[in-house]
Amino acid sequence: xxxxxxxxxxxxxxxxxxxxxxxxxxxxxxxxxxxxxxxxxxxxxxxxxxxxxxxxxxxxxxxxxxxxxxxxxxxxxxxxxxxxxxxxxxxxxxxxxxxxxxxxxxxxxxxxxxxxxxxxxxxxxxxxxxxxxxxxxxxxxxxxxxxxxxxxxxxxxxxxxxxxxxxxxxxxxxxxxxxxxxxxxxxxxxxxxxxxxxxxxxxxxxxxxxxxxxxxxxxxxxxxxxxxxxxxxxxxxxxxxxxxxxxxxxxxxxxxxxxxxxxxxxxxxxxxxxxxxxxxxxxxxxxxxxxxxxxxxxxxxxxxxxxxxxxxxxxxxxxxxxxxxxxxxxxxxxxxxxxxxxxxxxxxxxxxxxxxxxxxxxxxxxxxxxxxxxxxxxxxxxxxxxxxxxxxxxxxxxxxxxxxxxxxxxxxxxxxxxxxxxxxxxxxxxxxxxxxxxxxxxxxxxxxxxxxxxxxxxxxxxxxxxxxxxxxxxxxxxxxxxxxxxxxxxxxxxxxxxxxxxxxxxxxxxxx
Numbered sequence: 001x002x003x004x005x006x007x008x009x010x011x012x013x014x015x016x017x018x019x020x021x022x023x024x025x026x027x028x029x030x031x032x033x034x035x036x037x038x039x040x041x042x043x044x045x046x047x048x049x050x051x052x053x054x055x056x057x058x059x060x061x062x063x064x065x066x067x068x069x070x071x072x073x074x075x076x077x078x079x080x081x082x083x084x085x086x087x088x089x090x091x092x093x094x095x096x097x098x099x100x101x102x103x104x105x106x107x108x109x110x111x112x113x114x115x116x117x118x119x120x121x122x123x124x125x126x127x128x129x130x131x132x133x134x135x136x137x138x139x140x141x142x143x144x145x146x147x148x149x150x151x152x153x154x155x156x157x158x159x160x161x162x163x164x165x166x167x168x169x170x171x172x173x174x175x176x177x178x179x180x181x182x183x184x185x186x187x188x189x190x191x192x193x194x195x196x197x198x199x200x201x202x203x204x205x206x207x208x209x210x211x212x213x214x215x216x217x218x219x220x221x222x223x224x225x226x227x228x229x230x231x232x233x234x235x236x237x238x239x240x241x242x243x244x245x246x247x248x249x250x251x252x253x254x255x256x257x258x259x260x261x262x263x264x265x266x267x268x269x270x271x272x273x274x275x276x277x278x279x280x281x282x283x284x285x286x287x288x289x290x291x292x293x294x295x296x297x298x299x300x301x302x303x304x305x306x307x308x309x310x311x312x313x314x315x316x317x318x319x320x321x322x323x324x325x326x327x328x329x330x331x332x333x334x335x336x337x338x339x340x341x342x343x344x345x346x347x348x349x350x351x352x353x354x355x356x357x358x359x360x361x362x363x364x365x366x367x368x369x370x371x372x373x374x375x376x377x378x379x380x381x382x383x384x385x386x387x388x389x390x391x392x393x394x395x396x397x398x399x400x401x402x403x404x405x406x407x408x409x410x411x412x413x414x415x416x417x418x419x420x421x422x423x424x425x426x427x428x429x430x431x432x433x434x435x436x437x438x439x440x441x442x443x444x445x446x447x448x449x450x451x452x453x454x455x456x457x458x459x460x461x462x463x464x465x466x467x468x469x470x471x472x473x474x475x476x477x478x479x480x481x482x483x484x485x486x487x488x489x490x491x492x493x494x495x496x497x498x499x500x501x502x503x504x505x506x507x508x509x510x511x512x
């Protein structure tokens with residue numbers, strides 16, 4: 001009994017004796033030695049004084065904290081500690097926190113600026129980057145299209161990135177990459193990316209400039225279970241995939257996509273959820289929405305406004321397949337994972353499309369038409385066109401079951417398609433007030449709840465759906481209800497001036 005009591009005393013006193021280690025800009029070598037030593041204990045904090053820190057090169061942050069006492073590497077004053085120059089940070093261990101740093105004019109020495117692992121099998125778990133900035137971190141010596149560097153690469157499980165700001169990446173590579181390791185250790189990883197502001201990224205005019213990518217082609221048939229929620233994507237124009245989903249069972253919800261020339265693309269993988277996102281294009285050229293490939297997805301309560309993209313970049317695209325869904329017995333040489341697989345068992349319901357140039361069923365090459373796609377209780381209004389719904393291939397019709405949808409097109413339009421009712425919608429777009437820049441429905445169009453969609457219990461405002469609601473993302477949308485998306489003052493580090501300017505640019509046009 002005495003031995004047990006002594007052990008409890010040692011453990012308890014160890015937590016009480018957690019230490020703060022404080023360093024200045026001239027002590028980078030000592031900082032690196034401590035962070036990578038493995039000597040930091042639960043509750044310890046490595047605190048950096050104000051200043052610009054250079055000379056990092058490759059370094060590690062390795063320790064084991066606990067849920068109650070993480071090991072923290074932080075700025076003494078958030079926003080006052082700047083990391084610059086060549087660097088590469090590897091996090092591994094458990095319960096590690098990065099807090100309050102600005103990475104500016106830095107670049108990756110080995111391909112990744114921040115990597116949540118040391119090597120295969122040595123990863124970070126339950127770790128977090130919060131209240132940080134990565135801005136204009138590009139290797140000026142690289143060719144921006146042919147050289148690749150990623151900003152954050154997630155391995156391990158249950159890691160989080162929140163309240164951060166990312167902007168001005170111009171070299172090829174991903175801002176946040178979720179990696180499903182070949183040995184399976186990062187499957188079912190449950191990473192959470194929330195309350196971040198993803199700012200301007202100029203067009204690369206080449207592939208490989210996604211803002212966010214979950215998985216890869218070769219791991220696309222395995223579950224990631226990542227959650228991307230309550231973020232803002234603003235002028236993310238790197239390529240036509242803002243978020244590229246290449247794995248299974250992920251959730252993308254309550255995000256704002258504002259004036260982006262990029263889409264949510266369900267590129268590979270199955271059983272993903274896209275719910276209650278808001279897309280505002282403001283009629284800028286080539287703004288995009290949601291592109292659907294593969295199987296088992298649920299897409300509902302999304303609001304899309306003034307989206308101008310066409311073809312594969314339209315407001316909503318259901319693509320033709322080239323191959324069937326792979327199986328464990330599939331010869332991947334005959335059916336490559338990098339191609340397009342048939343769309344099957346997908347629900348697209350209670351979405352709103354207002355003044356969007358195009359919705360396209362059956363887009364792209366391939367002879368595998370969609371099967372069992374339910375397009376139900378969506379609201380579509382395009383007052384300046386005769387119809388913005390295009391069917392690229394007549395063979396698609398048997399596989400797409402439409403019901404309860406309401407459409408409104410140019411006055412006098414004669415639109416006839418099974419599952420769609422032509423209705424005289426009346427919309428107003430206020431120039432001031434709580435819904436500035438958002439189309440409000442001024443007459444009521446009621447429809448019964450779509451059969452077989454019991455899992456959709458709320459609308460895009462978070463309000464419960466009633467038995468006699470309106471079609472589209474927001475029921476009773478004439479009541480000026482707010483979207484259930486993140487308030488800007490809780491998105492990103494509020495102390496960063498470029499973020500404040502981006503938020504001001506949005507709020508001058510739109511109030512949510």
